[in-house]
Every structure is written in structure tokens, then in C-alpha cells.
Amino acid sequence: MVVHRGRWTLQDRVEGVLRSLPVTVAPGTAALTVRLDYPREAGVLDLGCVGPDGFRGWSGGARDGYTVAAGWATPGYLPGELEPGEWQVLLRLHRIPPEGLDYEVTATTSATPQPAPPAPAAPPRPDRPPRRDLPDVDGRRWLAGDLHAHTVHSDGAQTIDELAALAAGRGLDFLAVTDHNTVSHHPWLPDASERYGITLLPGQEVTTDRGHANVFGPVGWVDFRRPPDEWLAAARRDGGLMSVNHPLGGDCAWRQPLAERTRLVEVWHSGWWDRTWGAPLSWARAWRPDVVPIGGSDFHRPGDDALPGSPTTWVLADPDTAPGDAVLDALRGGRTAVSADPGGPLLLRVGDELLALDADGALLAYPDGRHRLVRGDRCLLPAGDGLHVLESHRMEVIALCS
Numbered sequence: 001m002v003v004h005r006g007r008w009t010l011q012d013r014v015e016g017v018l019r020s021l022p023v024t025v026a027p028g029t030a031a032l033t034v035r036l037d038y039p040r041e042a043g044v045l046d047l048g049c050v051g052p053d054g055f056r057g058w059s060g061g062a063r064d065g066y067t068v069a070a071g072w073a074t075p076g077y078l079p080g081e082l083e084p085g086e087w088q089v090l091l092r093l094h095r096i097p098p099e100g101l102d103y104e105v106t107a108t109t110s111a112t113p114q115p116a117p118p119a120p121a122a123p124p125r126p127d128r129p130p131r132r133d134l135p136d137v138d139g140r141r142w143l144a145g146d147l148h149a150h151t152v153h154s155d156g157a158q159t160i161d162e163l164a165a166l167a168a169g170r171g172l173d174f175l176a177v178t179d180h181n182t183v184s185h186h187p188w189l190p191d192a193s194e195r196y197g198i199t200l201l202p203g204q205e206v207t208t209d210r211g212h213a214n215v216f217g218p219v220g221w222v223d224f225r226r227p228p229d230e231w232l233a234a235a236r237r238d239g240g241l242m243s244v245n246h247p248l249g250g251d252c253a254w255r256q257p258l259a260e261r262t263r264l265v266e267v268w269h270s271g272w273w274d275r276t277w278g279a280p281l282s283w284a285r286a287w288r289p290d291v292v293p294i295g296g297s298d299f300h301r302p303g304d305d306a307l308p309g310s311p312t313t314w315v316l317a318d319p320d321t322a323p324g325d326a327v328l329d330a331l332r333g334g335r336t337a338v339s340a341d342p343g344g345p346l347l348l349r350v351g352d353e354l355l356a357l358d359a360d361g362a363l364l365a366y367p368d369g370r371h372r373l374v375r376g377d378r379c380l381l382p383a384g385d386g387l388h389v390l391e392s393h394r395m396e397v398i399a400l401c402s
Contacts, residue, residue: 004089005104008045013093015278017209018225020088023107025051027084031110032068034089038103045103048090048181052083055221058181060207061094062155072116075153076182086402092310094209098148122161125196126169132343132357137350140316143327144342145174146207148214148245148266148296154179155375157301160188164196167308171342174315174327175308176296178203183221199323205245206212206231211254212245214266214296217328228256241331243294246271247287248279261288264331268295268338268400270306275397285387292402295338309342316349337401347390354383354401356390362398365389 003306004021012019025032033243036047049068056068057077063307064076073079089105092136134142150156151163158166160177167175177200179185189200205225206213213231215222217240222231235242243264247254250269267284284291295311315330317323339346356364356379364372367386374381374390390399 001109002107003104004107005102006101006253007102008093008096009100010096010098013096017093019091019093021091021105021107023087023089023109025082025084025087025109026235028111029082029084029109030113031067032082032087033065033067033108033110035106036089036091036103037064037067037106038101043097043101044157045093045101046090046092046094048092049077050088050090052085052087054234055110055223056080056087057184058090058154060092060155060180067114069114069116071113073184075151076179076184078184080286084124092209095283102400114372120159120161121358122159122195123165126165126170128170129198129342130169132346134348134357135348135350135355137316139336140318140330142314142337143173143174143317143330144312144314145176145199145201145327146215146297146299146311147176147201147203147294147313148178148269149175149299149308150179150205150221151177151185153177153299154205155180160185160192160200161195163299163308164192164198164200166196166302168196170309172198172309172312174199174201174323176193176201176203176214176216178205178216178296180207183219185217195223199327201327208256211247212249212252212323213254213262214243214245216241216243216331228258229260232258232260232262238330241275241328244287245269245296246298263290263292263334264294265291266296267291267293268311268397270297270299270310272397275394278395281387281389281397281400289386290334291387292334292336293338293400294331294336310340312339312342312344313337314339314348315348321393334402337399339399345398347388347389347401349383349388349401352383354381355379356381356399359390359398361393363393364390 219240316335317326
């Protein structure tokens with residue numbers, strides 16, 4: 001057993017927000033268990049782990065300990081044989097009070113295999129609501145989804161099965177599972193997708209104190225300790241995509257330098273409570289002229305956050321392509337729209353026209369500032385180039401599309 005204890009100060013945070021504490025793992029070790037203790041009412045320490053061969057897990061401030069073993073690991077961490085050598089317990093000094101923060105890290109190794117905790121029972125597959133009557137475009141069809149959600153693999157409260165069941169019951173076709181700074185959830189997604197009839201897109205929310213970004217697709221772990229330009233390069237190398245998340249989101253607003261601005265941006269986040277507030281759209285237009293808007297609920301737990309699909313991101317996908325690849329291709333091609341929920345008013349690009357659905361009396365705002373009144377619940381209108389927005393008479397955003 002190894003014990004590290006001390007007090008982190010604001011000066012420590014200034015000198016380096018991410019710290020590592022060494023733990024020696026001997027040959028033949030079957031499990032490593034780490035426990036972090038500190039007064040949680042006073043501050044926040046994030047927790048993670050790397051082994052001699054690289055990343056083994058991250059749980060941020062959601063957990064006070066973890067176990068890594070050959071056959072199982074705490075959610076957020078990667079199971080597998082423990083390579084001998086020096087391991088590192090990662091600590092991020094997320095919130096340190098002026099008087100400092102006492103901490104104690106206890107690391108215990110075991111040569112005896114430990115049984116995995118029992119897995120929760122999977123919920124039943126829910127009935128899916130009827131699909132909306134939406135037109136195909138050039139053989140492609142519109143799919144409803146959500147591009148930001150969390151599970152027990154980071155700071156969410158639900159298992160992957162529970163999240164999949166909830167999203168399918170909301171009528172979603174796809175959901176990106178974007179746990180913070182980990183890919184431990186990726187191996188579990190295909191079975192849950194099959195079980196609940198929904199495409200679970202592998203993702204990760206690369207999370208720092210100066211901004212968050214989602215990386216979508218079967219991309220290996222993205223090192224949040226590196227500059228964001230390297231996140232984007234890693235996504236591209238593995239055939240994935242990256243978006244900037246909730247760029248005006250309070251203490252997690254985007255403040256990172258990025259040499260090449262991502263085209264995908266989470267323009268509509270569930271934290272956009274007052275949609276008469278035009279700052280997210282203004283920011284998006286200033287970010288780059290051909291921005292592709294997407295939306296995400298950032299769901300963590302029932303009762304605390306917006307439900308999956310609030311907002312809903314719609315993509316125009318090729319039905320002959322594997323579902324996950326079809327969603328990525330649609331995002332890459334900029335074929336997106338965003339609505340407040342799966343059944344809300346909707347604005348879709350259909351060739352050179354826009355289709356406004358269930359939006360009688362709304363105003364269509366064109367990229368050049370012109371407005372046009374929508375008359376009827378299924379209305380075709382001419383389209384321009386850029387971001388189009390459906391607004392209420394109060395200038396509240398109802399729906400948008402690229």
C-alpha cells in the first residue's frame with residue numbers, strides 16, 4: 001500500500017493544474033485500487049490514472065476511487081492486465097480554496113483476482129413513438145438524435161442500457177455517448193445499440209478548465225492534457241469529428257486557442273434556457289461563416305438535466321450506409337437541423353428550399369437579416385446560404401438549420 005497526503009494550494013494550481021502521484025505495480029499484480037479523500041464541501045479534485053503503457057481511466061470529480069483489474073474496471077477506467085512498473089494517479093486541481101485543500105491518496109495492489117461487482121439489470125426495450133412524416137432528399141432520410149450525453153462512465157447517473165432505453169423511448173434514432181475524458185464506454189455501445197434499436201455513437205467529451213469539445217466516432221482516447229489542435233488532429237486521423245461544446249456555457253465556456261476552427265459547433269445546448277438571448281447564434285456566425293450547428297442535451301441524470309433529445313439534432317443520412325458512419329457522414333457534410341425536442345417545430349433544408357413544419361405563424365430569419373412569415377404547418381420557402389433560424393414573434397429561437 002502507498003499513501004500520498006498533503007495540502008494543495010492556489011500556488012500549486014498556478015504552477016500546474018494537473019498533478020501525478022507515483023504508484024509502483026509489481027509483476028503479477030492482479031488489481032490496483034485507489035482511494036481519494038478530501039473535504040468535498042471545500043473544493044474539487046479530479047481523479048484519473050495512467051499506466052506505463054498509457055491511459056487507463058478518468059472519472060473527474062465524480063468518484064472518490066477506482067479499481068483496475070484484468071477482467072473488469074470501475075466505469076471510466078479500462079480493464080486489462082496490469083503492466084508492471086510505475087503507474088500514476090492523476091489529480092486535477094479543479095477547485096482549490098484560498099486556505100488550501102488537504103488530501104490523501106491511498107493506492108493498494110493485490111496479487112489475487114477480485115470479482116467484478118454485479119451488473120445492474122437491463123431495462124426493457126421501450127415502445128418507440130411514431131416517426132414524423134419527413135421527406136427523403138436524394139434518397140437520404142432524416143434521423144433524430146442527440147450529440148451530448150453522459151453515463152456512469154463519467155459523471156452521469158445511468159448505465160449505458162438505461163440511457164439507451166430512455167433515448168429510444170423519446171423517439172431518437174441516434175445518441176452520442178460522450179463521457180468525460182474517457183473511452184471506457186465504447187466497447188459496451190454496440191450491444192446496447194442492438195438491444196434498444198438505437199445507434200449509440202461512440203464519443204468523448206474532451207474536458208478542461210478552459211473549454212470542452214466533443215470528439216465523435218471510433219476515435220482512440222484523446223489526451224485532454226495536450227493542446228486542442230492535437231485533439232482535432234487525433235479525431236481526423238481516426239476518421240472522427242470534433243465540435244466545440246456550449247461555447248458560452250458559464251464556467252465551461254470555450255476559451256481555448258485553436259488554429260483551425262472546427263466547423264461543427266454545439267450552438268444549441270440545453271443550458272440555453274432563454275432562447276431570446278441571441279449570443280449563441282452571434283458567436284457561431286463569428287466563429288466561421290460555414291458553421292454547422294448541432295445540439296446536445298448534455299444529459300446526466302433524470303430530474304437534473306434536459307432529457308435526451310432536448311434539443312434534437314436532425315441529420316440527413318444515407319440509409320445504405322452503416323448507421324454510425326451515416327450519422328458521421330451527414331455531420332461531415334453539414335446536413336443538420338436542430339429543434340427544441342423530437343416533436344417540436346422543425347426547419348429542414350430540402351434541396352434549394354426550406355421546409356418549415358408545425359411552425360405556422362413563426363418567422364423565418366435568413367442569414368442576411370431578412371425575415372419571412374411562415375403560413376401553414378407544412379410550408380416550403382426559398383433557402384439562402386448559411387444559418388437559417390425559425391423565431392417566434394418574441395424573437396425566441398424555435399428551430400434552425402444549416
